[in-house]
Amino acid sequence: MTSPHHNLTEAASDAAIDTACRVLRLPTMRAQFTDTANRAEREHLSYRGFLAELLMAECEDRDRRRSERRIRAAAFPRQKWLSDFDYRANPTINPAVINNLATCEWIRKGEPLCLIGDSGTGKSHLLIGLGAAAAMAGFRVRYALAAKLVNELVEAADEKQLTKTIARYGRVDLLLIDELGYLELDRRGAEMLFQVLTEREEKNSVAIASNESFGGWTKTFTDPRLCAAIVDRLTFNGAIIETGTQSYRLAHTKAQQQLKVVE
Template identity: 40%
Template sequence: MTTTLRLQSCLKRLKLPTVARHAEALAREAEESRQGYLEYLCLLLETEVCQREENQQKARIQQARFPLIKTLDTFDFSAMPSLSKPKILTLAQGEFIDKKENVILIGNSGTGKTHLATAIAHAACRQRKRVRFVHAATLVDELLAAQAEHRLTKVEKQWRQHDLIVIDELGYIPFSKTGAELLFQFCSAFYERASLLVTSNLEFAEWTQIFGNDKLTAAFLDRLTHHAHILLMNGESYRFRQSMKRLESLPNA
């Protein structure tokens, strides 16, 4: 068996596919540039590590289940002058997740809450955080179904494996009494254990409309806001402004 075949066999058994793909090419480059054995080995292994990290990052982003990929470089901060860009950039660095803190984005429909929430969560995926994105109504439906099928404990355990959970559009649809109680129980389980990023079109004083009970609402807000960064995003619809810009750019608009 030739040296090349022996090497490929070993690399396959060791599960080093990137090393297997690049070993010969990098060996030729190393020989031409007179690199030492250790330098060549280091470069080869760094190639494997970089590829694995890239694959893992892609997997984390896929597992987060973002409806669309949004990043901060595509958000128009000039359209929301009351919003602190330095604050958002700081949150995107992920320290709040390490501290088990929450983020709450409150504002009118179309002001970019979901865009920012997705962008911050996407940055967290790149920082090796386990992230999951879900609409509030979808989450409550999942919890209700799990309870009916007697697998609520199993489902909640699966959710608790995440470092950050984005709950989008809380307040658009009111919940049943049981649904509200399950959501309260769900979020309470993450208190000081993981981070929640919540977006809502309702101010806190209106959250009773969601939960239908003053005491439950107060208890929910008490836990959610205890260690939280609260950002207000009220203003003209960001999507409306974007639509108007597109219309103005059309001929004869």
């Protein structure tokens, strides 16, 4: 039987550890200390082994929390992971190319990426999936719909906040612009979008998804010179992936309907 004095020392030690973990902001060590200490006694872990286990648990948890914060900050409209992408449904897309992009080397080099293809061919899935992979790898990522981004810039300009807003979009390591080419932008909106791209040029990566091939971009950017400059910014040293014309969303829906008919 342990002496009351020993119990008191152990209780005092536990209290001191609890307080120290709070002060040093080590929530995982604080939560796991008792269980890990008990297991260390049972399994006769060395002091070094015990300390290593606690510190590693804190580091892993901190990494996980950071990744979660970066995913939240990216403001993705929905969760999409590259691991869920169905390459069989869209044979146009080469898995090796996507796996290579998932290493994030292009983001380290500040290179652009364009995903061009019809609706339902997996552009947004790949855009968000690559963005999520970048966030998990430690990059600051931001997702925006082209129309929403332009509206935000126009509003910022009206409130004399344009420089600040452009700087905020300039800071992230990877800016994802989805649904570029769905609507015509007036000259002012197009110029502001161009300013964002210029701010990021050859420093930080931009990835876009568009349902229009570059030839059709004059519908979005009606000024031909501005259009050419934007295409130039988005393709210089960058990767262009064509996701094709066969909508696999449509194919999936048709297959489901056929199954119902068979049933």
